[in-house]
Amino acid sequence: MSEATASATEYASVVRERHSVRQYDPNATISESELKEILSEASLAPSSSNTQSWRFLVFHDKELQQKLLPIANNQQQIVDSSAVVAVLADREGFKRLGQINDIAVEKGIMPREFADQFTERSIAMYGSLSKEKQTQIALVDGGLVSMQIMLSAKARGYDTVPMGGFDAARLVEEFGIPETLVPVMLIAVGKGAAPGRATARLPLEEITFWNGQGLK
Numbered sequence: 001m002s003e004a005t006a007s008a009t010e011y012a013s014v015v016r017e018r019h020s021v022r023q024y025d026p027n028a029t030i031s032e033s034e035l036k037e038i039l040s041e042a043s044l045a046p047s048s049s050n051t052q053s054w055r056f057l058v059f060h061d062k063e064l065q066q067k068l069l070p071i072a073n074n075q076q077q078i079v080d081s082s083a084v085v086a087v088l089a090d091r092e093g094f095k096r097l098g099q100i101n102d103i104a105v106e107k108g109i110m111p112r113e114f115a116d117q118f119t120e121r122s123i124a125m126y127g128s129l130s131k132e133k134q135t136q137i138a139l140v141d142g143g144l145v146s147m148q149i150m151l152s153a154k155a156r157g158y159d160t161v162p163m164g165g166f167d168a169a170r171l172v173e174e175f176g177i178p179e180t181l182v183p184v185m186l187i188a189v190g191k192g193a194a195p196g197r198a199t200a201r202l203p204l205e206e207i208t209f210w211n212g213q214g215l216k
């Protein structure tokens with residue numbers, strides 16, 4: 001098997017074996033360094049103009065997870081998993097483009113002049129958008145990073161479940177989340193105590209339209 005085929009096979013098994021797991025071993029733990037590895041690998045996700053407008057609020061403490069429980073519809077995985085990541089979308093994330101592009105210059109991957117022009121133009125463009133549009137862009141990026149968190153966790157032997165079933169206003173209030181950070185989803189990470197159930201998918205023909213054919 002060629003190297004490319006082997007890595008495609010490994011990737012496919014991570015993707016195919018990830019299922020939303022809702023029952024966790026409450027005694028299992030995940031180290032802070034493993035969580036950091038997962039989050040930093042996930043942060044390699046693409047984002048609009050590389051703004052990386054995702055922020056992570058990590059609950060790695062059973063007492064805090066307990067506090068989160070009623071906010072997340074008492075979903076048991078909140079307390080039984082080893083950690084919960086609240087993925088937040090920073091609708092003003094574009095304001096850090098100067099910092100991001102400076103890092104690229106320091107690494108020698110972007111010329112200084114280009115970085116400065118790109119930063120100035122991008123900040124002006126994102127700044128001219130409505131709050132709703134800024135939020136929408138940051139939410140898309142938040143979805144991409146969330147998927148990568150789940151796959152990076154799975155590749156390291158951890159199970160996950162994404163959760164939209166929570167009270168976003170209460171989450172913001174309870175944990176002092178600034179108004180510019182919009183909750184995307186919660187992701188429980190831990191060791192499954194029971195396998196996630198298999199789920200069905202629509203046939204590809206029903207979700208794919210080749211060259212514009214069949215769209216109604």
Ligand SMILES: Cc1cc2nc3c(=O)[nH]c(=O)nc-3n(C[C@H](O)[C@H](O)[C@H](O)COP(=O)(O)O)c2cc1C
Pocket residue numbers: 018019020021022075161162163164165166185196197198199
């Ligand atoms: C945005 C989003 C919100 C979700 N919210 C919840 C939730 O609150 N609780 C839950 O148990 N599962 C939740 N799920 C998991 C879905 O039910 C699950 O992904 C779907 O049934 C497909 O199953 P699979 O993840 O095992 O492939 C959510 C998934 C997504 C993407």
